[in-house]
Every structure is written in structure tokens, then in C-alpha cells.
Amino acid sequence: MADASGILLRVEHLTMRFGGLMAVGDLSFDARQGKITALIGPNGAGKTTVFNCITGFYKPSEGRIGLRHGEAALWDELETLTDSGERRLTRAQGTLYQLERMPEYLVTRQARVARTFQNIRLFPGMTALENLLVAQHSRLMLASGYTLLGILGLPSYAAAERAAIDKARGWLERVGLLARADDPAGDLPYGGQRRLEIARAMCTDPLLLCLDEPAAGLNPRESAELNELLLAIRDEQAMSILLIEHDMSVVMGISDHVIVLDYGVKIADGAPEAVRNDPKVIAAYLGVADEEVATVEAEVGL
């Protein structure tokens, strides 16, 4: 893993304590450009806490989270950035961000990390189209001259809004919800709401897309469709995806890299095949000590 060229996100020694409870302990991992990285683990392993730290909803107790826009050589500057105490460092090759220093809205707006939620958080009383327009807030805000020009009805805003609607229409078509564009998001079926949330996250123009259990509550056919959608997003937009998932058909089917957490500690890190056969992972999922794994495996026929 010495090769730093493809690394987009670098999590180092991330620790998150809630009072006496250590939710995440000294976690380090990388997410690579244009790859799907899955974060798995039993319930309560601290996966969502890691997400909340990356997206700025939590301030981690220790550790740093670096994200780069631009060339890989920027990683050499990470120490400079950390010592400077700033949120970001701009060089000719690009910009380096330190996410744990940023409030959540700037993580999305400037560092361009988008996320979805484990329990869907759409705007149920707004239409699917409006949901996608809210996601393009920052750009439209600029186009409306921070509202002042927009109130006067200048044509520049109308053009920006048309562009935003076109983009939203494209994403609605992409996730198969174009026919329901004018229906309130709360009226969509569960699978549709999941897909709309992904489309909404994509409308913020992210470089890193963080999905918290996107397949939860989906039936096998919908899961398979989700796999296709995520692979298409990865391949066509060269999108980097960080994924929390319990559904192993999704994880093993599309991930390029899997990280396994148990009690807030990383117990495995590697390609899906390697992780699947890792005795520690099997032990964590089956809930037995390492030395008993062979026996248990034999019993369940692995």
C-alpha cells in the first residue's frame, strides 16, 4: 500500500469517544480514486460513526482525515497542512483538505464529499425534482446573487435554474424516477426513495460519495439494480464511493476494497475475496473466538 498515487481520502488514527465509550479506535484506511471502498462490520461496530466523522457531523476525538483535489503529490504536504492549523492548503497541483476541521456544510460544499443516510432523509413534502434542486443550492445561490438579483428577476438566474433542472432531470432519468418527478418524495416507494437520495447526493457534484447502507430494506432485484447503478456511477463519472453495507451481495459484488470493523477497530482490510476468507472476519460475524473458527466453519460447511 505504499503507492499513494490513487488515494483520494486518507483516514489516519481516527478515534471517536463518547464519554467512556470508544466507538472508533485508532482506525486508519485509504479510499482510492474511482474505486468502491466498502466498510463492513457487525451492528454497532462504529461504521456510521466513521461516516459522521468524515462528513463533519462529528468532530473526532483524535486523528486526521485528509482529502485531496488534484495531483497525488499533494499528499507530501499533509504534514504542512496539519501543522498550519488551517482547513485546507492550496498548491498549484490542487487543494488538500483536512475534513475533521470543517463544519459539515463545508465538507459538502468545498471538499465535495456527499452522503446519504441509513434511515432515509429526504424532504418528504417536496417533489422529487425539488429535492434535487435543493442539492444544487450552493451553485444556484451564487447564480441568484445571494437572492438579491434573483428577487429582481434577472435572466442570469433563470438560465442557471434551467441548467439545474436539466441536471436534475438527467439524474431522475438515471435512477428511473423521471415519471414521478412531480410527486412528493414522501409518496415514492421505499426503493425509489433510496435511489432518489443517491441522486440527490450526486447533484451536489461530489468527488467522494458516502453511502450509508444504500441496500437496506431493498429486495434482491432492487439490490441488483442498485449494484448496476453504483457501478455505472463509478465507471462513467470516475466517482469514488465509500459504502457501508450489510447486504453481502452488494458488498462482494461491487466493492474493489473492503475494510472490516469490529468494536471500532479494523480487523481486516483488503480485496473482497481475501476479506471473505479471513478467519478474523468470520469470527467477528459469527461471534466466536479466533481459535474456534475452524470448528465453527466446519460445522456451518464453509
Next chain:
Amino acid sequence: MAAGAAATRVDVARALRDAGFTALLSFGLFLPLVGFQTVNDFQNKLIVVSRWPFLFGLVAFVAIARFVFSVTVVTYLEQRRQRPVAARSPAREWIRRWVAPFAIGFVVIYPPLIVAINGFGGAVKWIDNFGIQILIYVMLGWGLNIVVGLAGLLDLGYVAFYAVGAYSYALLAKAFGLSFWLLLPLAGILASCWGILLGFPVLRLRGDYLAIVTLAFGEIIRLVLINWVDLTNGYAGITGIPRPTFFSIPFTADEDGFAAVFGLEYSPLYRVIFLYYIILALALLTAFVTLRLRRLPVGRAWEALREDEIACRSLGINTTNTKLTAFAMGAMFAGFAGSFFATRQGFISPESFTFLESATILSIVVLGGMGSQIGVAIAAIVMIGGTEIMRELDFLKDIFGPAFDPTQYRMLLFGFAMVLIMIWRPRGLIATREPSVFLKEHKSIGADLIGEGHG
């Protein structure tokens, strides 16, 4: 459809059964209460007399009333429940489209219409007490609607910004002699500054806590106005506030007054009509800006904030700034309305800015339907116009005697009406939300999906 029609047919047997049961119940209840009466006989002994005709008359009345209720109201409710929801009749579509232009047309021709009907003498009351008074509250309702209806922030101290606007105008106009048209935007800006000032510390609070702090803020402003006697003259209030002029022509009986300049006979009505059109313009400005804002990113962000704040934060929206703009915008319109109020009255005192005013404005917004412009306007007409119309019901004195004063019952009636409306339409008169933008088809969104906001 046949099955549906059969099910909704008037169910006479059930209504009869219902009425019979009600009769039995009321008989049991009224027998001891009404059926027997203790009276003193001529020997001053207490004896029991029965009142069978009265008792049976009462029971029969209750039974018949129940029967009529079952046949009409219950059947109607059943039918309404079974009607398909999606159907959107062309008539309703037509109403939705034309109600606003008609309403605006009506309020524009209202003063000449009233003058034509009531003559010069009788028109002042109708334009001033009804027109101007209602329009002030329509404007305040629309202003608060931005904060409560769109952004979902419960503000119980809205009248504070109204007071800031009124006192800004009164003090600056008296001290520096500045004109109404200059001070109007200034009062709005000052009020929105206070909105931001209040917003900074309290917007991290949510729901009930935010409501309590805004309530306290409203009271603080009022108490400062009472106690800072050097500046505000305390309870005595500020008198002699300059009245508005028509391009610097005052509405007075002098020879350089409005009437004389235009060769008309002097009448106080001209000033009233002028004030009416000012507040009408201000109210329409509020509505226009609000409608525009709803289609701008900031307006969508307000509504998104009401729906789900955490999701907003995940989409790169600075929720603190967004809430502050809602507060500032709402406060600005209250400031406009306040400076209009000061120039209209010519006199202001802290008495005009009590919590009851905040409560009235908030109930206009809630009754009208949070977020709905037309709903808020209707609610303002009913609430404020209703209060005023109580003064006109002099014929009730003929029925209840000369001591009867209908205005004394207005709070009772309003409380009752409010309870009824909240039972009938728990989310306000117009609870549906109109999407700010659509791709193919404009569909209203039902109240059950729309969030109420949590602060």
C-alpha cells in the same frame, strides 16, 4: 362504482337506531336533572313536582337533532371519505388559477366601491377599520409566514419587530423630520437587524425552546419601550407622529392641503384612502417577494430546513445563515408594517405591542395554513374582519337588551371558531403545498407529507 354508491346511501335504519339510543341516553340523563323539580309550596315546604312535557319535549328534540345529524352530516362525511382523492376537478383548477387576480382586483377597487355605496361620510369606517386594519394583519401574517410557514421556526415574539419598526419611524421622524418614504426602508432594515441580533444566540435552539426565547424577546422589547422613558416616553407613548404626505402635500384642511391643491372639498377620507393604498402596496410587495423567494434557492432551502435539517446540512446548506435570513426577512416586513402603523395612528405606545398581538398574528398563520398565502389572507379577514364586524351587530341589542355588547363575546367566539377549524382542518384552511417548480404537471402536495418544522 356501484358498490361505492350503495355503501354511501343514506342509512336510515342506522340513523333511527342512533336516534333511539340517543333518546334513551338523554332520558336517563335528563330524568333527574330536568324531569323533577323541587319547589316551595304555599306552606313553604319543599315538594317535588314532575315536569313530564318539558322532559319529553327535550328528549324528542335531542333524538330528532341526532337523527338529522346522522342523515346529513355523517352521510356527507362518509361520502367525502370514499371520494377518490386524486380527482382534480376543472372547477377547482379554475378557482386556483383565478382567485388571486380576482382578489387583487377587488381590493384595488374597494375604496371607490365603498364610497359609491356608503357615500363620503360612511366610507371612512369601512376603509379604515376594515380595509386598512385587515391589510395590516394580512401583511404581518405573510411576513410571519416566512418564518413559521416556510422555515418552520416557531416565533412567538413577532410583534417585537413590528414595535421596532413603529418606534424607529416615530422617533426618527420626530427627531430628524425625515419623510415616511425614506424611513420606511430604514425601519425595515432596523427591524431585520434586530431579527439577526435575536437570531444569532437563539437559532441553535429548537422547537419549544426557540418559541420560549422568542416569546421572551418580544417581552424584553416591550419592557424596554415602557421603561426607557427618556427615549420612548414610556407608557404615555409617542404622540404627534408625522402623517404621510402625498408628494409632500399634506392631507390637511389648509389651503396648501391635498383637498385645496386639487380643488376638492376637504374630507378626512382622502388621507384614509391614501393610507389604504400604501398598505395595499406594502402587502402586495410582501406577497410578491415571498412568492419570488419560494422559487429561489434560499426559499427552497427554508422549506427543506422545515422538512429535514440534518439532510440540509449534508447538502452543503449553512443552516444558521438560512435561518437568519428567514428571521431577517420576516422581521423586515414587520418593520415595514410597524412604520406604516405609526404613521397611520399618529400615536404609538407599548400597549399596541403586547403578546396578544403576536398570538393573533401567529393564529392567523396557523389557521390559514402554514405556508399558504391565500389561506393566511382569508384567516386575517376572518379574524380581524370578524372582530370589527362584531361592532356592527347592533340589532343584537334588540334581542338581548340594551346592556348586551357583542364585542365582549368576541374572544369566546374566536376560541370556539378556532377549535372548530382545528378539528375540521388540523393543518389550517389551506394545508396543501404548491411545488415551487415542476417538470410536466403541477400537483399539490397533501398536508400529511409536509413537515411542520422543529425549530
